[in-house]
Structure formats: structure tokens, C-alpha cells
Amino acid sequence: MKQRPIWNSYVAGVALGFALLLTFVLTAHGLGASGAPTAIAAVVSNAVAPAATQSNDYLGWMVAEGADPLNSWIVWEVIGVLLGALAAAWWSGHLRLRVEGPPRITNGGRLALAAGAGLLSGFGARVSAGCTSGLGLSGSATLATAGFVFLIGFFGAGMITGLLTRRMWR
Amino acid sequence: MTLPLGWNGPLSGLICGALFGIILQRGGLGNGCRLVAALRLQDSTVFNVMMTAIVVAGSGLYVLELAGLLQLSDVFVPTTYFWATLLGGALVGAGMGLGGYCPGTSVVGAAGGRIDGIVFFIGMIVGVMVFAGIYDPITPLLGAAAGPQAQTLDALFGIPAWLILAIMAGIIVGVGWFTRRGHADPSIVCAD
Numbered sequence: 001m002k003q004r005p006i007w008n009s010y011v012a013g014v015a016l017g018f019a020l021l022l023t024f025v026l027t028a029h030g031l032g033a034s035g036a037p038t039a040i041a042a043v044v045s046n047a048v049a050p051a052a053t054q055s056n057d058y059l060g061w062m063v064a065e066g067a068d069p070l071n072s073w074i075v076w077e078v079i080g081v082l083l084g085a086l087a088a089a090w091w092s093g094h095l096r097l098r099v100e101g102p103p104r105i106t107n108g109g110r111l112a113l114a115a116g117a118g119l120l121s122g123f124g125a126r127v128s129a130g131c132t133s134g135l136g137l138s139g140s141a142t143l144a145t146a147g148f149v150f151l152i153g154f155f156g157a158g159m160i161t162g163l164l165t166r167r168m169w170r
Numbered sequence: 171m172t173l174p175l176g177w178n179g180p181l182s183g184l185i186c187g188a189l190f191g192i193i194l195q196r197g198g199l200g201n202g203c204r205l206v207a208a209l210r211l212q213d214s215t216v217f218n219v220m221m222t223a224i225v226v227a228g229s230g231l232y233v234l235e236l237a238g239l240l241q242l243s244d245v246f247v248p249t250t251y252f253w254a255t256l257l258g259g260a261l262v263g264a265g266m267g268l269g270g271y272c273p274g275t276s277v278v279g280a281a282g283g284r285i286d287g288i289v290f291f292i293g294m295i296v297g298v299m300v301f302a303g304i305y306d307p308i309t310p311l312l313g314a315a316a317g318p319q320a321q322t323l324d325a326l327f328g329i330p331a332w333l334i335l336a337i338m339a340g341i342i343v344g345v346g347w348f349t350r351r352g353h354a355d356p357s358i359v360c361a362d
Contacts, residue, residue, distance in 0.1 A: 006362050009218035009353060010346075012197030016219060017226020019189040024231060026182055028174035029246035031190050033274035037291065041298035058305040076180040078277055080187020081194070085281035088195035094362055097283040100202055101270065114286040117269020118276065118293020119300065121262050125273055126301040127312065128258020130248060132272040133190075135255070137220060139248045141227035143322040143331055146250040153259025154266075155209070161267025162209030169206065169358075 003093040020141055027073065030138020033081070034125035035074030038062075041122075042069045058126075102168035128153075173240040191278060200278030202270020202286065203360035209267050212355035214345060221342050228335050243320075250317035257311075269293075 006012075023031050042062040046053040054060050062069040069075070089095040101110030125131040128150055130139065136154060139147025197219045198204050208216035234240040266272050271279055271290045279287030324331040354360075 003362075006198035006215075007196045009197065009215045010222055012193055012199075013219040013222025014226050016190075016193045016197065016223035017230065019186070019193055020223055020227040021230035022189070023186040024227070024245050025173050025234070025240070026175050026177045026186065028176055028178075028244060030227075031186060031274075033272075033277065034294070036277075037273065037294040038298050041295045041302070044295065045299055045302070056302050056305070057309075058302040071180075073178045073180075073183045076183025077187035077190070080184040080189075081191035081274065081277045082187075082281050083184070084188035084191025085195040085200055085278040086191075087188075088192045089200070089282035092196065092362075094195075094282050097285065099285045100279075101286050110286050111289045114269045114271075114289040115293040115296075117265045117267075117271075118290035119265075119297040120293075121265030121269065121271070121273060121276075121290070122294030122297025123301045124258045124261025124265060124297070125294070126258070126298055127261060127308075128255045129251075129312075130258075131262055131274065132266075133274040135248055135259070137223060138227075138246075140224045142231065142242065142245060142247045143228060143324060143334055144247045144250075145317055145321045145323055145326050146248040146255050148323065149250050149252060149255045150259035150262075153256040154263035154272075156263065157260035158209040158263030158267045159211070161264045162206055165206075165267060166210055169203075169210075 004091075016137075017141075020138060023138075024141075030134065030141060031077065032074050032130065032134035032138065033078060034122070034131035034134060035072070036078035037122050038126065039069035039072060039075050102165070104168050104170065173234065174244060190274070191281065194275060194278045195282065198360075198362050199275050200282050200284070200287070201360055201362050202275075202279055202284070203358075204354075204362075205266055205272075205275060206270050207354065207358045207360060209263075212358045213360070214349045214353045217345060218342065218353070221338060221345075225335055225338050225342065228331075228338075232331055232335065242322075247320035247322060249319050250321060251313055252315035252317065254312045254314065265290075 135150040207213035276290040
């Protein structure tokens with residue numbers, strides 16, 4: 001299948017800006033992502049260890065009195081992201097099952113790295129109460145100080161880790 | 171007409187999310203190789219997309235407020251908890267440097283068939299559980315050095331919002347000028 005190239009980055013940026021503005025106008029808040037793994041963590045944790053989850057100060061309120069954290073705007077939004085990106089990947093000829101990552105390490109190593117990095121990211125997004133989408137993008141669009149403080153930490157640590165691991169990518 | 175509409179149902183989430191997913195995928199932001207190259211300053215795609223989106227959406231909110239159609243106080247503006255916001259950002263950044271994704275882009279990567287994106291997402295769920303497990307002892311850190319409620323940069327620096335938006339637009343133009351020979355270092359090949 002013919003592969004279509006990615007959009008010009010400024011075109012993508014303007015499109016994303018209008019999509020974000022539409023989200024603010026419709027919902028009174030911006031786009032996000034890390035709320036979805038949080039909701040799933042609450043549901044999985046509640047299925048495995050209900051007593052401990054319901055008494056947990058962070059997750060407890062999400063599953064209190066039969067509440068369903070999966071039926072929330074952010075989870076529907078992330079399902080939308082999945083479906084939209086799936087359609088776009090298929091349409092542009094990029095839909096293909098594979099493991100990506102640093103060329104120098106094996107697929108098993110890549111998956112282990114992805115799992116560990118995901119753990120850091122999921123933990124970190126709870127510490128800051130938002131991720132690159134919710135704080136870095138949506139927060140910064142409202143000119144919130146929090147959005148820019150997040151981005152400083154994000155790019156600072158990201159650049160250091162990226163430079164330290166650059167040999168893996170050669 | 172009063173904006174925002176406060177439309178927060180499943181259909182609203184699906185529509186806003188689908189737009190987000192299509193644009194991130196077509197912008198090349200579901201590609202871990204490209205995201206890591208951005209952190210090594212070898213690819214300016216991610217910077218261009220993100221900063222342009224911030225300035226466009228920020229200007230849109232500013233114009234809507236100027237036109238009297240929307241009050242910024244009616245939309246969600248996050249509050250700074252200095253150490254938690256900075257440290258959380260650093261952990262999400264380190265996660266991207268090591269694993270190639272942040273929470274949103276891992277979903278986009280996974281949607282394109284990247285198994286590492288799926289595994290990254292599962293890792294995040296475990297990360298949330300670890301956080302919940304140690305939530306009580308770290309609560310003081312999470313609330314430390316809290317800024318004023320919903321503070322914005324124009325209030326912090328005492329300059330108008332349009333000037334901040336103009337400065338950011340200037341930075342985008344400046345980065346564009348420095349990278350005018352191409353967005354990406356030719357030694358980096360990221361198959362989308």
C-alpha cells in the first residue's frame with residue numbers, strides 16, 4: 001500500500017490548535033491522556049483487591065459506591081484518540097504490527113524498556129496531576145504557569161535521558 | 171450564546187479524541203523514534219507541532235475572550251504545585267527519553283500497530299498503581315510550594331497575554347529559521 005508522508009509540522013500544529021480550541025469551547029477543558037490509564041488502574045485494582053482499593057486515598061473515591069471511572073469524558077476521549085489514530089494510520093498506509101525502539105537492542109529488550117519507561121511516565125503523570133497533553137499542551141494554551149513548569153521539567157529530563165541513551169539509537 | 175457549552179458526554183469525548191488522534195498520527199507524533207530524536211534536538215517536528223498548537227489555541231481563547239464570547243475563568247486552568255509539577259514533568263520526560271512515548275502518544279503509536287506503544291500503556295497503568303500505593307507518604311511533596319489558584323503567565327510576569335503569545339510566536343519563527351534546511355538531522359531516519 002502506498003505510504004503517505006506526514007503533514008507539514010506547522011499545518012499539523014495549526015490543526016491541533018483548532019482541535020484544542022474546539023475542545024475548550026465544547027467542554028470547558030482541554031485534551032488529555034493520563035486520566036485513562038488512571039481510570040483503568042482504579043478498575044483493575046478494584047477487581048483484584050477491592051478492599052485495599054476502596055480504602056486507598058487516591059483511587060478509593062473513583063470506585064466508591066459502584067461508580068464507574070471508565071464512563072468518563074477522558075476515557076471516551078482516549079478511545080477517540082485510538083480510533084482516530086487507527087483510521088489515520090490505515091488511511092496513510094502505516095498500519096503494521098511491529099516492535100519499534102532503539103535499533104541496537106532486541107525486541108525483548110525494547111519491550112522491557114517500554115514497560116519500565118511507561119511505569120515512570122504513568123507514575124510521573126500522577127505526581128504532576130497531568131501529562132504532556134493535559135498540562136504541557138492544554139495547560140500552556142491557557143497560559144497556565146503550571147503548563148510551562150511541566151514543560152521545563154519534561155524537556156529538561158527528556159533531553160538529558162535522550163542524550164545519555166543516544167548510542168542505543170545509532 | 172454562552173461558551174463553553176459544557177458538553178462532556180461520551181460523544182464529545184469521542185469526537186475531540188478522534189480529532190486529536192488523527193492529527194497526532196498524521197503529524198508524525200505516534201513515532202517513538204521521532205519523539206526521541208526531538209529530545210536530542212535532531213528533529214524539530216514535535217516542537218513545531220506543539221508550540222504552534224499552543225499559540226493557535228491560546229490566541230483563539232484570547233480572541234474569544236476579547237469578543238466577550240468566553241471567560242478564561244470558565245475554562246480549566248491548572249494550578250502549579252511547583253515541585254510536583256516539575257518532578258512529574260521530569261518523570262514523564264525521562265519516560266519519553268527511555269521509552270519513546272508520553273501517555274497520549276503511546277496510544278497513537280499503539281494504534282499504528284506498535285507493540286512497544288501497547289506495552290508502554292500497560293506500564294503506565296502499573297505506574298498509577300505504584301503511585302496510589304505510596305500516595306499517603308508523598309502527599310506533603312505533592313502539595314508543596316503551591317502557586318496561586320489557576321495562575322497564568324501574564325499574571326505572574328505582569329505583562330499582557332497577547333505579548334506572551336507574540337513572544338512564543340517569535341520563538342517558533344526563530345526555531346523555524348534555524349532549522350530552515352530541514353526539520354530533521356539527515357543522520358536520523360524514522361520510518362513513520
